[in-house]
Amino acid sequence: SGSGTVTATPESQDVEYLAPISIGGQSIVMDFDSGSSDLWVFSTQLSATAQKGHTNFDTTKSTTFKTMTGAAFSISYGDGSGAAGTVGTDTVNIGGATVTNQAIEVATAVSSSFVSDTNSNGLVGLAFSKLNTVSPTQQKTFFDNAMSTLSQPVFTADLRKGAVGSYEFGNIDSTKFNGSLSWAAVNTTTGFWQFSNSKFSVGTGATTATDGTQAIADTGTTLMLASSAIVSAYYSQVSGAANDASAGGITFPCTATLPDLNVDVGGNYMALVRGDDINYAPVDSTGTTCFGGLQATTNDPQIWGDIMFKSQFVAFNGGNNSIGMAPHQ
Numbered sequence: 001s002g003s004g005t006v007t008a009t010p011e012s013q014d015v016e017y018l019a020p021i022s023i024g025g026q027s028i029v030m031d032f033d034s035g036s037s038d039l040w041v042f043s044t045q046l047s048a049t050a051q052k053g054h055t056n057f058d059t060t061k062s063t064t065f066k067t068m069t070g071a072a073f074s075i076s077y078g079d080g081s082g083a084a085g086t087v088g089t090d091t092v093n094i095g096g097a098t099v100t101n102q103a104i105e106v107a108t109a110v111s112s113s114f115v116s117d118t119n120s121n122g123l124v125g126l127a128f129s130k131l132n133t134v135s136p137t138q139q140k141t142f143f144d145n146a147m148s149t150l151s152q153p154v155f156t157a158d159l160r161k162g163a164v165g166s167y168e169f170g171n172i173d174s175t176k177f178n179g180s181l182s183w184a185a186v187n188t189t190t191g192f193w194q195f196s197n198s199k200f201s202v203g204t205g206a207t208t209a210t211d212g213t214q215a216i217a218d219t220g221t222t223l224m225l226a227s228s229a230i231v232s233a234y235y236s237q238v239s240g241a242a243n244d245a246s247a248g249g250i251t252f253p254c255t256a257t258l259p260d261l262n263v264d265v266g267g268n269y270m271a272l273v274r275g276d277d278i279n280y281a282p283v284d285s286t287g288t289t290c291f292g293g294l295q296a297t298t299n300d301p302q303i304w305g306d307i308m309f310k311s312q313f314v315a316f317n318g319g320n321n322s323i324g325m326a327p328h329q
């Protein structure tokens with residue numbers, strides 16, 4: 001109902017951005033992910049080992065939780081991580097925006113990377129509901145459920161490099177970006193917030209066309225995974241950049257000057273990704289070699305994650321299936 005805003009806090013090295021939600025009155029810090037569509041949470045039904053260090057949702061302590069008999073979920077992510085469990089409904093409140101019958105996916109098993117990341121206690125999936133994994137009856141995302149009662153059918157991501165930002169539902173705060181938003185059509189067939197990317201330029205260089213590539217806006221991915229055309233053109237302008245097998249991707253001297261990257265979004269907006277944001281982090285404590293925030297993927301669509309969000313304020317419009325961007329204020 002109305003609107004709601006929560007603070008988005010980066011984990012160390014901006015690996016992911018976490019925000020608090022309330023489930024049946026229990027406050028739980030979650031990873032907000034515009035690249036998936038399940039709301040699942042650590043629970044007291046997990047093994048004691050898995051629960052250790054986490055906030056674990058306890059269905060027995062919620063007076064509003066209702067079991068969804070016979071329902072189950074099982075989700076696996078591109079990085080090999082995953083979770084599975086049972087399903088119920090409860091009241092979810094995110095910064096004031098409330099859904100009373102939200103499907104809550106109660107984890108009974110989670111993969112090791114989730115267990116070890118004790119800052120995060122589950123995910124809030126914000127992609128389209130067609131990707132939700134609940135069976136036998138697919139469930140809707142929080143945003144899908146909230147849309148009809150939000151002041152506007154939108155949510156926004158204001159993510160910052162090494163600093164707190166915000167997620168907002170139902171309102172677009174124009175004090176958070178420069179100028180006006182540029183809107184692009186979203187292709188909803190894949191279930192992602194997917195748009196066309198037809199060209200790019202590096203620094204002040206010439207614009208290069210890309211043949212019909214697409215990209216998704218994915219807050220649940222740390223880096224910006226782009227086509228090899230973009231990535232090779234970009235790093236050709238960075239002296240000392242090279243693929244570094246031991247680091248698992250392209251690295252460069254931490255002293256390198258990184259140009260800005262301009263990427264087309266939907267054919268009518270060149271989104272600037274700051275070179276400074278593409279210097280992701282040193283690969284080790286010596287601070288000599290740095291890991292690129294821009295890495296190559298053969299995946300189509302490309303997966304534009306948090307590195308892009310650090311330069312661009314992003315609005316997701318579920319009313320007309322469009323995505324809006326503008327440089328942060």
Ligand SMILES: N#Cc1c(N)n[nH]c1N1CCCC1
Nearest residue numbers: 033035077078079081220221
């Ligand atoms: N891999 C991956 C991935 C993605 N593309 N969006 N969100 C992801 N995860 C959320 C929690 C773990 C991975």
